[in-house]
Amino acid sequence: MSKWVINENLCKGCGICIARCPLKILGFADHLTPKGIHPATILNEEKCTSCAICARSCPDVAIEIFKEEK
Amino acid sequence: MKQVFKRPESLSKTPFHYCPGCDHGVVHRLVGEAIDELELKNRAIGVAPVGCSVFAYDYFDFDFNQAPHGRAPAVATGIKRTRPDAIVFTYQGDGDLAAIGTAEIIHAANRGENITVIFINNAIYGMTGGQMAPTTLIGMKTATSPYGRDASTAGNPIRMSEIIATLESPAYVTRVAVNNPANLMKAKKAIYNAFKLQKEGKGFSFVEVVSICPTNWGKKPADSHKWLAENMLPVFPPGTFKDVHGVEKA
Numbered sequence: 102m103s104k105w106v107i108n109e110n111l112c113k114g115c116g117i118c119i120a121r122c123p124l125k126i127l128g129f130a131d132h133l134t135p136k137g138i139h140p141a142t143i144l145n146e147e148k149c150t151s152c153a154i155c156a157r158s159c160p161d162v163a164i165e166i167f168k169e170e171k
Numbered sequence: 172m173k174q175v176f177k178r179p180e181s182l183s184k185t186p187f188h189y190c191p192g193c194d195h196g197v198v199h200r201l202v203g204e205a206i207d208e209l210e211l212k213n214r215a216i217g218v219a220p221v222g223c224s225v226f227a228y229d230y231f232d233f234d235f236n237q238a239p240h241g242r243a244p245a246v247a248t249g250i251k252r253t254r255p256d257a258i259v260f261t262y263q264g265d266g267d268l269a270a271i272g273t274a275e276i277i278h279a280a281n282r283g284e285n286i287t288v289i290f291i292n293n294a295i296y297g298m299t300g301g302q303m304a305p306t307t308l309i310g311m312k313t314a315t316s317p318y319g320r321d322a323s324t325a326g327n328p329i330r331m332s333e334i335i336a337t338l339e340s341p342a343y344v345t346r347v348a349v350n351n352p353a354n355l356m357k358a359k360k361a362i363y364n365a366f367k368l369q370k371e372g373k374g375f376s377f378v379e380v381v382s383i384c385p386t387n388w389g390k391k392p393a394d395s396h397k398w399l400a401e402n403m404l405p406v407f408p409p410g411t412f413k414d415v416h417g418v419e420k421a
Contacts, residue, residue, distance in 0.1 A: 104172070111186050111187075112220070113192075115191035115385075117393060117396075121351075121352065127295065153176040154352050157176065157352065158352065158357060159197075160192055160193055160195070160307065160392075161187055161189075161196050162179075162182060162196060162199075165177050165178070166176035168173050168174075168175045169173075170172065171339040
């Protein structure tokens with residue numbers, strides 16, 4: 102299961118999550134959504150620390166974050 | 172896997188109609204989270220303004236009303252007085268609250284109505300196409316000030332939080348921004364405090380959120396947040412202007 106889950110129907114491609122990710126591991130996907138935008142996607146999920154800054158910054162509340170339980 | 176961030180239950184599943192990057196969505200989420208955390212969903216009644224957030228009633232999963240332009244505090248007063256157990260808040264922009272609705276907000280604050288006001292200040296009229304608002308910065312170009320706002324004919328940007336803080340009755344008056352993660356967490360706390368005060372029946376609470384309007388400012392969302400930090404925050408400095416019950420220290 103993925104740590105970083107996006108609802109692509111909500112994403113508007115504003116890029117705020119990409120700009121604010123402290124590890125710079127987010128980017129735009131190559132494919133288009135039905136709205137005609139390139140949604141945000143995670144490029145290197147192994148590095149993700151589940152800090153949720155991207156999800157808290159998302160104006161469309163499109164991102165959900167999960168963390169591995171130790 | 173444990174879920175550490177999800178959409179608050181107080182937000183409905185309807186996608187926001189706001190432009191890409193608009194801060195309305197973030198503030199909607201903060202309101203939803205505050206109501207969830209205080210367990211007020213079954214008691215909450217919101218009042219939407221006229222402006223971009225006129226459709227706020229579609230986005231919250233609790234009761235909502237929509238008031239004529241600027242009159243949300245008057246409608247909220249009526250709801251709160253007939254239903255004192257309800258948690259009533261207005262959600263207004265600067266064209267609504269600081270222009271046509273100035274009388275309503277000043278007098279609702281002066282009466283100390285036990286309501287919460289969330290005021291989104293982005294220095295422009297968003298919905299109608301980027302006209303000059305009372306909060307527009309000096310020299311800022313808008314559809315109705317193409318050479319930049321001139322103080323000699325259009326006056327200076329109006330600071331609503333400072334004006335309301337001069338009144339005796341309000342319990343909590345604060346200004347926050349959501350332009351970076353640190354400010355965003357402060358904004359979350361401020362909105363939580365405002366609803367907490369109302370829940371405890373302690374009076375009028377007012378949270379101004381300095382926001383962006385990428386479409387009408389003609390900037391990319393990330394650039395807008397930078398512009399906000401450099402140009403808007405010096406004119407509208409974040410801070411708490413009134414905290415009668417010391418809710419921030421509690």
